[in-house]
Structures are given as C-alpha cells and as structure tokens.
Amino acid sequence: MKIILSICFLFAFVSCTSDSVTALEIREFEGAVCADCPKVRISIPEARENTILGKSVNTGIREEIIELLDFAQNKNAVDIPGAIDAFTEGFRNLQEEFPEELTGWEASVAGTRSYEDPFLLTIELETYIFTGGAHGYGATRYLNFDKKTGAELSGSELLKDPEAFSAFAERAFREKYDIPAGAPINSTGFMFEDNQFTLPENIGLSADAIVLHYNPYEVASYADGSLILEIPLEKGLAFLERSTK
Template identity: 45%
Template sequence: MKKSISLLLILLLTICCKNEGNLTFEPLQLTGNSCKECPKIEINIPRALDETAIARAINSALEEELITLLSFDEEREIDKIDDAIASFTNSFKELKTKFPDETVGWEAEVNSEIVYEDENILTLIFNAYTFTGGAHGYGSITFLNFDKRKGIELENWELFEDMEGFQKFAETKFRIQEDIPQIDNINITGFMFERDIFHLAENIGYTEDGIQLIYNQYEVASYADGPKILALPYQEVNKYLKRIVKP
C-alpha cells in the first residue's frame, strides 16, 4: 500500500513539474449576428489570462489575425475584433442589397489552439476558412510562435541559429517527400516555386513531434493540391534551431 502511495506521489510530482510554467488560458467563442441576411461567423480561440507580457503578446497577435481576416472596410482603420466582425457582416449585407438574387451566404470560421509549449516557447495554430463568393472558399493555416521569456512574438528567422542550413535540409526532405529528384528543377513535377527555387514556407512552427512547415493553398501548388505539410523531427533539426527541444 505504501509503495502504491509513493508511486502515485511520484507521478503527481512529475505531472506538476512538466506543467510548471505553462500559461493559463480560457476558451473564447465569438459569433456573428443570427439572421437571414447575416453571414455565418464562428470563432473559437484561446485567451491568455496571465497578467504578463507574453499573455498580452499572445492575445494581441490573435486579435490582429482576426481583424486582418474579417476587415472589409478600407475607408477606416479597424483595431477591435467586434468592429472587424461588423465590417465582415456589413460588407455582405451591402453586396446582398446590390445583388439579392446572385449573392450566396458568406462564411468565416476560425479555430485556434496551442500545439506546443515548454519553458521557452509557445506555439499556436490558427486555422481559418472564409467564403465570400466565387467557386470555393479559402482555408489557411498560420503558426504563431512566441518567446515566453522575452514576452514577444517571433518571426520565422528568429527561430533559427542556422537558417540557411535548415533551408537546405528542408529542401532535401521536401524533395524526398514529394518524389522530386534531388538534382532536377524543384518545379519539375508541377510545383510553383517562384523562379524555380525552393523556399521555406511562410508558416513554420513548433509542434509536439517536431518543426512543421505548412505551405498553404496557392503558395507553391494549385488549390486542388491542397496545403503541403513537411514535418521534421527535433532530433534532425535541433542543430539548426536557436531554441533546442529535447526529443
């Protein structure tokens, strides 16, 4: 019995140590107005509750992503989520008034969650889908990386100690994954890298399984091809990273 209690205490201490320093979040759900002439808007994001610089940086970054996604009013600057939702709604209503028989419903759906956190780094993934007419909507995935100690959002180049080396390594792995011969033009199988030169994805993030690169639709391939995702284990890329992760 004493042995069982000791093992339980060790397990609890291990869990507490593992979660020590993790930020506190609550789910934030936002929706648009519910009416026949209103677009469908559904937003589910985490909201950091800590009174710290990093919590403020995370909440600000998420707000900026939402405002950029939903703002359709070019005549005034929008700096609040509620105003961005109103902008999206009003733009649809105006179009519906002009073309009542031709305008189909607009949609905006956002889901965001934490995909990695340790004592140094926190990464959020921001999944967004919008439809504002046309043949199809557009979905995108964005990584938001944060330095918890400095309390700032990180640019991609700030993730790496050796970005040039990482790019060469990522290209080799990308070619293997997509069956592109190492010595041939990167676009020989139908990709659309600018100037026929491989480049890193705009979205790079930490995940539990390694560094992930996501090329969204149209970035290097057609819409029909969907997003291209390259996952690279930490044991293979730690030598390129500024913040090493133990596998």
C-alpha cells in the same frame, strides 16, 4: 453577436501544475444569427495573465482575426467583435448591390496551443473564409512567441541558421514529394518562385515536429491543397534558436 467564455482551460504537453505552462482559456465569438447574416464562428485561446507574454499572445491572435474579417478595412476594426461587424457590413453592402447573385458568406477560426516548452509557445490558427466565387479559402497560421521576452517570432527567427535549415528542408521536401535531387524544384509541377526552393510563410512547432506549412496557392495550385512537411524534433532541434539563459 455572442461571446462565450469557456471554463475549460488548455494545458498541454506538461503537467498543469508546472510554472512553464501559459494559462490559456478558450474564448468563443459568434456572429449574429439571421437570414441575411454571414456565418461567423471563432474559437481561440486567450491568455489569462496580464503579462508581457499574455498581452503579446492576445494581440497577435486578435490582429490575425481582424486581418481576416475586416479585409477591406471597412470599419478599421480594433477588436474581434468589431471585425465581425465589419465582415457583416461587407456582406450586407454587397447584398444591397447584387441581391439576386450573392451567396452567403462564412468565416471561421479555430485556435489551439500546438507546442509549449519553457522558452517557446506556438499557437496554431485554422482559418476559413468564403465571400463568394467557386470556393472558399482555408489556411493555417502559426504564431510563435518567445516566452521570456513576449516577442512574436517569425519563422526565420526560430532558426539559428535559416539558410542551413532551408537546405535541410529542401532535401526532406524532395524526398517526400518524389523530386529527383538533380532536377529543378518545379520539375514535377510545383510553383516555387524563380524555380528555387523556399521555406513557407508558416513555420511552427507541434509536440513532435517542426512543421512547415505551405497554404494553398503558396507553391502549388488550389487543387493540391496545403502542403505539409514535418521535420521530427529529434532531427530539427539543432536548427532552432532556443535561449536557455
């Protein structure tokens, strides 16, 4: 397995001389390259400073990757190299059991800083995993961090009033996907539970929008792919729980 540390630092949205920018660097991990090895490639931002925020960012990203790769908890991995080893071991165990039927496994993670201001940092993780079957599964995960406390924030914790924002987002969702205002939310083929609109598991920020990202299967079929609703920041900022103290 290769671990590659890049000298390229990620500074976005503000000047690299500003104290408001969290110092991140790209770190890359690769699985072993051999005929009977799964393909694993990970490229993620890593906080350089040993602060509460830095530790929280690195822990949050690491835990997401461990959950993706050591999904069967074969080795109870505690770090990314261990998670890659667990993924490889899972593939080889299945290979021994079904040597003629098994197709190659693959996993990838690409992380970027999607938003940062003096109070909030958002990391976007694009993941893909294939462990056999008709197709793999790609998903997006947003990790939001309060820069003052280091706490990782859920989507609802980003919002002053999740219920009010949900009503606002439903109107935007209906407009984007041509669902009449008086019709059930699933009337055009969506699969919201109990036929009630809900916010996605993944809410994050980009440079100019609050992003609501429904991953495949969350509210629609796999064939429909991800559903992405972007609320322009000028309209969405009033809904955000932003500390200025």
